[in-house]
Amino acid sequence: MSQPPPNVLSFASSDSSCGAGSQADIMTIASMGCHPLSVITALTVQDTSGVHDLLPLEPDWVERQTRTILNDIPVHAFKLGLLGSDAIINVIAEILLDYPDIPVVMDPVLASGRGDELTTEIMIKSIRKLLLPRVTLLTPNSLEARRLAFADEVDTASSHSHSLDACASRLLDTGCDFVLITGTHEHTAQVTNSLYTRGRLIRTDNWKRLPHSYHGSGCTLASAIAASIASGQTIIDSVIAAQSYTWGALSAGFQPGLGQYIPDRHFRNSIKEQTTCTQQNIEEQ
Template sequence: MLQPPPIVLSFAANDPSGGAGLQADLLAIASLGCHPLSVMTAITVQDTAGVEDVMPLDPEWVADQARAVLEDMPVQVFKIGLLGSVEIIATIAEVISDYPQIPLVMDPVLTSGRGDELASEEMIDAMRELLLPQVTVLTPNSLEARHLAQLENDSHVTKLDLSLCAQRLLDLGCEYVLITGTHENTAQVTNTLFAADGTARSDHWERLPNTYHGSGCTLASAIAAFLANGLSITESVKEAQDYTWHTLQAGFRPGMGQYIPNRLYWVRDDEDAGDDTDMSTAQENAD
């Protein structure tokens, strides 16, 4: 009997466009050799331009979905995306607290790429209190990092130093914080991984010309998949950035909004090469 692939469980919302949410998670996780499990937190009405509406599921349904698969299969890593409500946050926090040995990668989805609000201040408070203390790797972009780290007496929140934001998020209980720099006014995109003892790594990437629907989902899911495959946290963060950058470089625009990351870009590489090379070889060729 063949050894099953590593298993990653994603808590996220449905995205009918296939660009973000559960669909993005499933594609990225499977692309990197893991078996994805999905627990739906909400149903969204959205396309590649933005999110029109969100309907959170009953928290009991969220808990039941998770308990059913967790009692059936061994999960190596949890990944969290859009949550939907304070009650769902509390429910997921309770479920994952029963599995403290399983690493947790969290993409704190606060807004859509267009700026549609996807998390109220009450939800953000619940994330800080209930989820962040259980997070292994938090993956906010710079805007999300500043919002999550904001204190009542902060002025000019948009100018908060990102290393200060990271320290505040680490103080809330996160083991690592990876702050991505896509929204910063820099020639290259700089992504920095912070740990309790300082900067664990900093990576610089060519800034691509387009905007993308689901890039954050792809990055967090890729980190989860590499962790599930046995890499260390710093190695997982490095490899996940490389994978994500290539999905963006090979991105496509199927609708009238943003581009979508091509999470199976390496399949086209194989076809173009005209051979049966495996994914790792295809990625080496892409590099």
């Protein structure tokens, strides 16, 4: 009998367009050679243009889904996405405390690509207090990093002036081990992703900026990292592999509807695609 693949448990909302959310996690995790496990946190009404409505599940349903799976199947990594409500955040925090040895990758979904608010300020405070101390790797884009890092500032507009280095330092102070800030929303010629740990920048990766707007890129990156970690790779190697996979999926992306493009998570990297990144390894662990 062949060895079963590693198992990755995703907490995410359902997305009927299959561009983001649980469906995106499932496709990515499977494409990375792992077995996907899925806990639904919310139902959404969304398409490739944005999220039109959101219905969080009852917290008890989230807990029952999770504990039933955990009692049956060994989990090698958790991936957290859109969590739905403050009560669900509290339930997930309790579950993570019961499984301290399982690495956690979190994509802090605060808004949709077009700006639909998906997370309240109360939820952000709970994420900072209850989840980030348990997170192995946090993968915010630059907008999410600034909002999460300076959620306690009275003047929220001033948070936009903070450097990404300062944001990473504040996020690491909450207790998470690594922060990977993605640069898709920055006004730069290339997309620069920056990896931090222990209060310092240890790696940057520069990627060719693609011409389209994509639905589900953050889900894809975080799920690919979780799958790589579950497969036994180091954090740095997982970040490298997941970025390569995500860029390839985006570059092969397609537009199924009237809105954003969707990553093609079934693509296969070619040698040419793997060399489109300029890497600067600032400090090896």
